[in-house]
Amino acid sequence: MRARVTVYPRREILDPQGKAIHQALERIGFAGVRDVRAGKSFEIELDGGDAAAAERLLAEMSEKLLVNPVVEDYTVELLPGEPS
Amino acid sequence: MRARVTVYPRREILDPQGKAIHQALERIGFAGVRDVRAGKSFEIELDGGDAAAAERLLAEMSEKLLVNPVVEDYTVELLPGEPS
Numbered sequence: 001m002r003a004r005v006t007v008y009p010r011r012e013i014l015d016p017q018g019k020a021i022h023q024a025l026e027r028i029g030f031a032g033v034r035d036v037r038a039g040k041s042f043e044i045e046l047d048g049g050d051a052a053a054a055e056r057l058l059a060e061m062s063e064k065l066l067v068n069p070v071v072e073d074y075t076v077e078l079l080p081g082e083p084s
Numbered sequence: 085m086r087a088r089v090t091v092y093p094r095r096e097i098l099d100p101q102g103k104a105i106h107q108a109l110e111r112i113g114f115a116g117v118r119d120v121r122a123g124k125s126f127e128i129e130l131d132g133g134d135a136a137a138a139e140r141l142l143a144e145m146s147e148k149l150l151v152n153p154v155v156e157d158y159t160v161e162l163l164p165g166e167p168s
Contacts (some may be wrong), residue, residue, distance in 0.1 A: 039127065041091075047117075047118060
């Protein structure tokens with residue numbers, strides 16, 4: 001089972017990295033960018049094929065290790081197929 | 085148009101951050117983790133609704149600013165709906 005945990009700063013928290021990238025994109029000529037948020041992505045491969053069990057485990061990993069819930073939000077997605 | 089660019093170390097490049105997270109998960113009691121890769125995620129909101137144009141623009145942004153193609157791979161996904 002392959003999954004991805006995506007972690008972003010909470011909407012109400014400043015995202016200075018996203019803001020810096022937004023400004024840099026404009027500086028090098030990209031117009032029409034409304035917003036950039038910068039976060040982290042973890043691709044995790046687990047033994048076993050039970051989707052519900054994997055989602056529970058990944059939520060637990062996120063809350064214990066991957067995410068700081070005071071300032072970050074996360075989403076868990078199960079990915080199809082084998083590792084690229 | 086909302087999109088996500090996900091950036092990971094290339095498969096043939098060592099991923100010390102992913103490895104450290106893998107070891108930390110095992111240390112705190114998570115068994116059955118086969119592999120962890122640690123990467124970056126950028127959520128970008130663009131003006132306009134043309135998917136093909138957005139994908140071209142995001143690939144260009146990735147190659148010019150977001151990604152170091154020597155050591156990183158990236159994927160672009162268009163996201164449905166409005167910002168969360």
